[in-house]
Amino acid sequence: MSEEIKHLLKLQKLDRVLDKINARFQEIPRLIKEEENHAEQFEEEIKQLQEEFKDLQMQIKEAEINIKSTKDFISSHKEKLNTLKNNESYKKMQDEISQKDEEINDAEIVILELLESSDQITEKIKEAKSRLAAKKTEIKETREKFQQEIKQLEKNKKEVEERIAPITEAIDRKTVDLYYKIKERKTPVMVKVKNSTSGGCHASIRPQTINEILKEDNIIKCENCSRFLYIEDKGNAL
Numbered sequence: 055m056s057e058e059i060k061h062l063l064k065l066q067k068l069d070r071v072l073d074k075i076n077a078r079f080q081e082i083p084r085l086i087k088e089e090e091n092h093a094e095q096f097e098e099e100i101k102q103l104q105e106e107f108k109d110l111q112m113q114i115k116e117a118e119i120n121i122k123s124t125k126d127f128i129s130s131h132k133e134k135l136n137t138l139k140n141n142e143s144y145k146k147m148q149d150e151i152s153q154k155d156e157e158i159n160d161a162e163i164v165i166l167e168l169l170e171s172s173d174q175i176t177e178k179i180k181e182a183k184s185r186l187a188a189k190k191t192e193i194k195e196t197r198e199k200f201q202q203e204i205k206q207l208e209k210n211k212k213e214v215e216e217r218i219a220p221i222t223e224a225i226d227r228k229t230v231d232l233y234y235k236i237k238e239r240k241t242p243v244m245v246k247v248k249n250s251t252s253g254g255c256h257a258s259i260r261p262q263t264i265n266e267i268l269k270e271d272n273i274i275k276c277e278n279c280s281r282f283l284y285i286e287d288k289g290n291a292l
């Protein structure tokens with residue numbers, strides 16, 4: 055195996071590490087955003103519950119106003135009741151009054167139900183708020199953890215880049231450029247020839263090409279996938 059191929063293989067190995075670091079750099083903000091979206095969902099949930107609570111309070115108030123006016127109606131009619139001489143009118147008004155009494159009873163039951171619902175919502179709001187608070191703490195911790203990780207990643211990245219620099223310097227500039235051009239489209243760039251096939255695309259490699267690779271004069275590309283071919287083990291190349 056030529057020195058250049060050895061360098062390229064080292065470069066490929068380090069590039070893989072670098073790619074992983076860069077992928078993690080891109081992943082971290084996305085993960086933070088996901089956490090923040092959860093918090094936003096909790097906030098939205100609280101807002102909806104608060105709306106529901108407000109609506110219930112309005113219904114209760116309305117029912118209370120109705121009860122009050124019904125009560126006023128009853129007391130004014132009770133006063134009138136005593137002034138009525140006619141039996142029939144007396145009976146009619148008494149019926150009216152007892153009907154209104156029933157209305158009050160019904161309305162009071164409705165209010166009790168509404169109060170129960172609003173207690174339940176208050177409880178739900180409390181739970182949602184505590185979930186939100188826990189999520190916010192979690193986000194804070196996640197951010198701190200990621201900040202530590204980013205620092206470490208930056209350090210690792212610098213180290214890898216420092217190791218890559220002398221390797222690319224040792225390889226012909228044109229070859230390095232070509233390597234990166236291929237890498238943009240296909241990885242890995244360096245592929246093994248085994249059993250007369252390209253490790254990148256599995257196309258057959260002609261014996262003549264295999265001989266050229268073994269001569270170690272220059273870099274040979276796969277005619278099908280354009281990747282750089284190398285032979286690790288002469289025994290199983292053909």
Ligand SMILES: [Zn+2]
Pocket residue numbers: 252253254255256257276277278279280281
């Ligand atoms: Zn190929």
